[in-house]
Amino acid sequence: MPVMTEGQHTGEFIVSEGNGTISRETVTILNGRTLEAGAILGKVTASGKYREIDPVATSGAEAEDNKAESKTDDNVVDLDQVRAQERTATLAYVSEVNQLCALAGSPEMASGFIAKATSTEKVRAALLQARAEEDEASAVSATGRSQTPKPGEPTIDTAAIYAARNKTAR
Secondary structure, three states: OOOOOOOOOOOOOOOOOOOOOOOOOOOOEEOOOOOOOOOOEEEOOOOOOEEEOOOOOOOOHHHHHHHHHHHOHHHEOOHHHHHHHHHHHHHHHHHHHHHHHHHOOOHHHHHHHHHOOOOHHHHHHHHHHHHHHHHHHHHHHOOOOOOOOOOOOOOOOHHHHHHHHHHHHO
């Protein structure tokens, strides 16, 4: 009778869930590793990182492989460090956008820029454009009164004022 080998089925590696989060710990995996679902992981003692182990290895080559990998930290991605760097960058971005909006006199615009993750260059450009439009509108209104009086406003007849003034000056 021929020997037949059956592949792994979905979830067949799960025997039971450990108490708490023992079966679902967050660990750092050595970079460049592709893991199959249900892979058995071993901790590299020197680096504290995890990698897939070969439970049937007996040659000792696996132990040497672990030592070599522990010396090359350039192959390791530390997720906690990456998360901390991203958190720091995000806080710096939010702070800069808030400061730019406050300096432009439009702090209410900051949340919109942050929600859309608008780059700081585009934030500066948008704030500059808004400020230019605001200045243009205020410059038009500051040029003086319109020539047509609004209903209910008294009208001033400058010619009559000068004529009356000239009569009393003689």
